[in-house]
Amino acid sequence: MNFKLAVAMLSVSLAAGSAVAQMKPEDAIKFRQSGYTFMSWNMARIKANVDGTYNKEEVIKAANAIQAIANSGMGALFIPGSEKGKGWKDTRVKPEFFTDKDGVTKVAGPFVQQANEMAKVAATGDAAAVKAQFGKLGETCKGCHDKFRGD
Amino acid sequence: MSGQRLFLWDLPTRLFHWALVLCVAGAVVTVQIGGNFMVWHGRLGLAIVGLISFRLVWGVAGSTYARFSQFFPTPNKLAAYFKGAWQGHGHNPLGAFSVFGLLALIAFQVGSGLFANDDIAFNGPLQSLIGKDFSDTLTGWHRQSSNLLIALVVLHLGAIVFYTRVKKENLVKPMITGWKDGAQGESARGGGWLALTVALVVAAAAVYGASGAWLPAPPPAPKGVETPNF
Numbered sequence: 001m002n003f004k005l006a007v008a009m010l011s012v013s014l015a016a017g018s019a020v021a022q023m024k025p026e027d028a029i030k031f032r033q034s035g036y037t038f039m040s041w042n043m044a045r046i047k048a049n050v051d052g053t054y055n056k057e058e059v060i061k062a063a064n065a066i067q068a069i070a071n072s073g074m075g076a077l078f079i080p081g082s083e084k085g086k087g088w089k090d091t092r093v094k095p096e097f098f099t100d101k102d103g104v105t106k107v108a109g110p111f112v113q114q115a116n117e118m119a120k121v122a123a124t125g126d127a128a129a130v131k132a133q134f135g136k137l138g139e140t141c142k143g144c145h146d147k148f149r150g151d
Numbered sequence: 152m153s154g155q156r157l158f159l160w161d162l163p164t165r166l167f168h169w170a171l172v173l174c175v176a177g178a179v180v181t182v183q184i185g186g187n188f189m190v191w192h193g194r195l196g197l198a199i200v201g202l203i204s205f206r207l208v209w210g211v212a213g214s215t216y217a218r219f220s221q222f223f224p225t226p227n228k229l230a231a232y233f234k235g236a237w238q239g240h241g242h243n244p245l246g247a248f249s250v251f252g253l254l255a256l257i258a259f260q261v262g263s264g265l266f267a268n269d270d271i272a273f274n275g276p277l278q279s280l281i282g283k284d285f286s287d288t289l290t291g292w293h294r295q296s297s298n299l300l301i302a303l304v305v306l307h308l309g310a311i312v313f314y315t316r317v318k319k320e321n322l323v324k325p326m327i328t329g330w331k332d333g334a335q336g337e338s339a340r341g342g343g344w345l346a347l348t349v350a351l352v353v354a355a356a357a358v359y360g361a362s363g364a365w366l367p368a369p370p371p372a373p374k375g376v377e378t379p380n381f
Binding site for chain 1: 186188290377
């Protein structure tokens with residue numbers, strides 16, 4: 001029984017592994033771009049609520065969405081072969097993203113951290129605190145843009 | 152020996168200059184920080200639109216040494232300058248390149264910035280007039296040419312240091328007081344109230360146009376909009 005289970009698990013994990021490995025670069029770029037674009041929608045929603053009439057539930061939804069994507073392991077989408085090319089449009093990632101692992105970790109860590117914090121602050125419904133945290137989160141987006149997004 | 156001096160830079164020119172210094176410095180700092188400071192980056196950009204527009208009118212209608220025609224670097228003037236034979240006041244023919252270069256680059260910076268976006272949460276006030284792709288292209292130019300602008304400002308400062316240390320000429324003081332000491336020549340004239348009014352009106356109109364306040368209000372974010380729970 002245990003042996004069968006182990007075989008089953010092994011084959012599942014192999015299949016999953018190979019599914020990732022076989023992802024087309026074009027698809028990987030599309031997933032990346034979709035993730036960032038979706039976060040951008042949610043950033044705009046938070047901004048609209050902070051600048052206009054504040055709706056706590058809306059901000060929570062938006063912040064949770066950003067948190068989920070930030071923690072989703074999107075780094076896995078930067079597969080070999082996806083350094084250049086077209087997803088929904090041409091990728092603007094710089095080649096250094098694929099070589100400078102430390103540099104990526106340095107900008108990605110704070111981003112995830114601030115995205116988590118954003119969700120926490122959104123839950124409080126404190127508009128002023130949300131605005132401040134929104135700014136901090138935006139700075140960590142910029143951290144990666146400045147370093148790893150081409151012009 | 153006292154007395155000999157001439158009135159070089161009129162007050163509007165000086166105010167323009169120092170306001171531009173503050174706004175450009177502020178724009179550079181705020182964009183480095185990003186986040187909520189981007190709002191201020193945008194505001195400073197609009198202020199610079201006003202300043203540059205003002206200066207363009209003042210370059211035609213302002214007083215003597217503020218006029219573009221007075222310091223436009225013609226080949227003759229340049230040749231004389233390099234032979235050491237140029238005698239004049241105000242911007243010298245080489246410095247004139249720096250003036251026109253700075254004005255053009257700053258105009259390009261604000262012009263492209265109006266249509267730019269940062270892929271985070273900030274859009275230039277006129278960004279909605281163009282598509283995202285073109286906005287991205289302009290944003291790239293905006294970013295790249297800022298380096299050129301900073302380089303030109305450094306050159307400008309370097310030239311001032313060179314004049315102070317090597318040629319023993321203080322360029323900063325006239326830009327503060329308006330007066331150039333120990334010089335003979337005609338003081339600046341012209342640039343009266345009418346010219347000032349016209350320049351201010353043009354500047355205000357330019358800021359209004361650049362602010363996008365005339366654009367129809369964007370459709371998103373009507374009051375209390377709620378998304379469904381799926």
